[in-house]
Amino acid sequence: MKHKFEHPAPSARELNGPRYWRSLDELAATPGFQEHLEREFPQGAADLNGIDRRNFFRLMAASFALGGLGMAGCRRPEVNILPYGKSVEGVTPGLAQYYATAMPARGGAIPLLAECHQGRPTKLEGNPSYLPYGGASNLQTQAAVLGLYDPDRAMISTQAGNEVTGPQVNDLLAKIRDTYTPIGGAGLAFLAEPSTSPTRAALVANLKAKFPKAIWAEYEPVDGSAPERALETLLGKRARPLYRFAQAKRVLSLGCDFLQSESGAIGYARDWAKGRRQVGKGEAMSRLYVAESHFSITGSNADHRIRVAGSQLPGFAAAIARRVFAATGRFPELTGALDRLAADLKIDAGWLDACVADLCGHRGAALVCAGFQQGLAVQALALAINEALESFGRTVDLLPSESPAADSIHTLAVAIQTGQIRSLVIIGGNPVYDAPAEIDWPVLQKQVSEVIRHGLYSDETSAQVAEQGGWQVHGTHFLESWGDARTADGSIVPVQPMILPLFNGVSETEFLARIAGDSVTEGYSLVHRTFTELNGGSEKDFRGWLHDGVAVFTGATVIKPRIAAAALAEVLRGTSFPVLSTGNLEAVFVPDLKVDDGRYANNGWLQECPDPITKIAWDNPVQISPRLAADLKLIDPRRLDKDQPATGALDPARHDINQFTIGKEQAHVVRITLDGRSVEAPVHIQPGLADYTIVLPLGYGRTAAGRVGNSVGFNAYSIRTSAGAAFATGATIEVIPGRTQQLPNMQEHWAIEGRDIIREANLAEHHENPTWAAGIGMEAHSPAIYGTDKDKPAAFKAAKTPRGNSLYETPDLDGTHQWGMSIDLNTCIGCNACVIACQAENNIPIVGRDQVLRGREMHWIRLDRYYSSGFESNAAIPEDPQVSLQPMACQQCELAPCESVCPVNATVHDEEGLNVMAYNRCIGTRYCANNCPYKVRRFNFFDYQQRQLDSLYLGPLGPQGKPELLKMAMNPDVTVRMRGVMEKCTYCVQRIQRAKIEQKVKAGASGAIEVPDRTIRVACEQACPTEAIVFGNILKEDSAVSIAKSDPRTYAVLGYLNIRPRTTYIAKVRNPNTNMPGQKDMPPPLSRLEYNQKNHAAAGHGEGHGPMHGETHGAEHAAPAHKNGGQH
Known part of the structure; x- marks a missing residue:
């Protein structure tokens, strides 16, 4: 009989604070979701198909007929390969070559290095010679190789x-x-x-x-020239802003998604992350304020986020400017115009006052940025505020640009x-x-x-x-x-x-x-x-430019602006914003974070990548706020009351259609009408939106994109006009009775049980007790996993594998290297670049919408998105949740539970600490996936790499039909897996082996075969724009990964299971402003409540523990004094 491990349950008083939840079903703790968590395998994943028995046999008969019934057995088809007729100069079979290039993109090209095998590009990486990006990239560049080999391209x-x-x-x-x-x-x-x-x-x-x-x-369709046009209006000369987030200690974003969507976002994310790593005592960590209508990646990483409709952002910017100008003595003649513009703004004045005081308190190190979709008034006010804050030349540079010579x-x-x-x-x-x-x-x-x-x-x-x-x-x-x-x-x-x-x-x-x-x-x-x-330049200069991939000249000079009050007043004249309601909604048109404006709609890697916020793939539902959903009777209005005591009397999260099916979000279909034009689309309830804002992602609803992009989602362009290209008011929405649609929501597919998965604290609390993260988890209050060796360095634990409290000795690992990874949750922004980079590097297949609905996606790394709030009741839907993000891949456990249950030794441990797969041994029992507490193993239900998505069920003898062109995108260093095989993250073992071989060649007879630190960069690490992921040899105490793991905030997810994961996390530290309204009354996050209420109650630390418990822990477990002003 299978033993069922029960994770420790929280006490009743622990649930009186903020909790972390992935979806509305998990928040409401619906019976269906609880059943899903306890299932041995994901619901629907093992089901064959939605077809009946008759159709199943019909398809199988067809596959046998096509395959030929006279075949002697079911061997895999033989494929002949052709060798080079003549050796190609400069090409060594098996060794990759790298060339510099760049990907043209809106607002600026992205410098790249292309990895080529035998004359064909297979992988793209950022060019490290371009210092602003430091070798990073984004998800579109990672997926560009698949676009090259797209069989739906125009071929004639x-x-x-x-x-x-x-x-x-x-x-x-x-x-x-x-x-x-x-x-x-x-x-x-x-x-x-x-x-x-x-x-x-x-x-x-x-x-x-x-x-x-x-x-x-x-x-x-997505115009990014608004900042340049604003500068041309104010200064009389065209220029573009270039932000210096590394120098900014306080940032206010006015609808500016600078971490993902803005021009230069890769460099901006890299610079911003530098200010978030400064969490040591005496270091000034940056603080981010965001005002926006829809939930962006930048908003999800904010210390303080406020919901403001896009059409009302001019009023919000005017309110901020009025206070900044009053504090700095700039533009006194604009007081009346600013007061008029902000008069009807329904924003807490205390929020504005606290934000402005913080910005003005960091004059010269503050920055206000306006998004490229914002109108002229918001752009102009942001520039004027920056001038008043003395930001130009410090946190903002203005570079000249040419006026467009086009109609x-x-x-x-x-x-x-x-x-x-x-x-x-x-x-x-x-x-x-x-x-x-x-x-x-x-x-x-x-x-x-x-x-x-x-x-x-x-x-x-x-x-x-x-x-x-x-x-x-x-x-x-x-x-x-x-x-x-x-x-x-x-x-x-x-x-x-x-x-x-x-x-x-x-x-x-x-x-x-x-x-x-x-x-x-x-x-x-x-x-x-x-x-x-x-x-x-000479021919030598030209060839050097091609080799390095970076120009030796820019010709750019920084403009020192002086904004005239008259020009600003002219911009503000006539600016106003409407009052929004259910009958007068604001439609916000945003480029999709994956397929952009639709140009990447036929890229299967991008279509199958979940949206960073909604976690929906293969669709672009209309997003509405919980408030609007209540007005439309899609949810019970009482669910907006944070004082609701329980869920029993309330309608579920998605009203009467919410029969929980994992990954199949049942969405109502609505009709949106704007200026006499209408469009129908499914609706997704998204906490964090402005109340009467509806978000319509662009780029879907294509009819001639190709076999991947056709008929995916709805076309928002059909109701989008020039006057309302970004924001349009006057929209209405109506629910179409009886029509629903399933949305592939991937957030719930691999939900994991357990405690303290996310660990967070505030900066002041961290300064007072830097070891707070180690004191939160269950492992801190159970017998020491490493026994008497618990205080030994990580390098010792990796090589010697202490027995701890086990009855059995564990084998020591004698490899020259011991590989490990550290992920900094303080700098991970959830951009999904790592997901696509892993897919491109490791030949991970596309499975299609139907398979995703069944929970069969194959990504080796996923980005878990958690919401949290200060609500005590799980019946209430928070309208202003905070977001926490966590990459999750195979943790490469030293005592891996997957290894002990495999009947054929298909997953084993090697001498360097890797949990490796022997694909030829795997017989597909899936016991390993069942026993993995992190839910990171993936099973090939079909030959995804050999079949078209509409032909998966034709059986092993049916026609394959996969275009040969797509096979050119495969990485020849990575095995292509077949049906019935389990797979997972390998720490990019092919890169490890390549580096070891190269080092042995260099070493010769010297025996110096240890790979130098930072030689190996795994795919997710290399693509990450914020350097949140660090990989390397943990035997070397001075390696980057060892230094990262020595951070006192390091913890292991589910570490109390004694599986000793090689991947650890650095807990998140937020930097809230304690002067914000209500901030001093907010409770600390739930993980802190667990630590204080369960393990450090009034009776003292020893209450409820055995007599030896106090001897097992050091002084670091003393209860820290909480600072008022938690993070929520």
């Missing part, structure tokens, strides 16, 4: 849907040139996406010189409507899908007699071009193109091809050069020419 050029050759395309471009050159381009128009490429800028200038009467328009899409639309345009060339973008709704671009485009499209995909715009009889010229991916681009700080970086164009496409620069009749039309030569013109 077409006219009216029929294939045309390269010479025919050249003839077309020559005809355009010959037709419009004599008339100066009259009747010719171009529509392109904005670009930071100097080479493209030079080509556009040549194009305009050749066709002076032509229209060159640029459009991007808008609206100017082009007018020209088309008036019949001025005969030929339209669309370069990139997808206006049929994402153009402003009031333009009605699909109808407008049909009015042009000749349309030529250049793009990477045959998308919605391409489909209409083909319908009109137009031309589609297939483009190239940035990994197969020559180009250049500017980063967020103005540095110029090269874009180098890693592979020849897979489908003989034409790059954007080559396309423009051919239309303009440039004497140079080859990509390399175009980039070389631009470099020479800008830098005047």
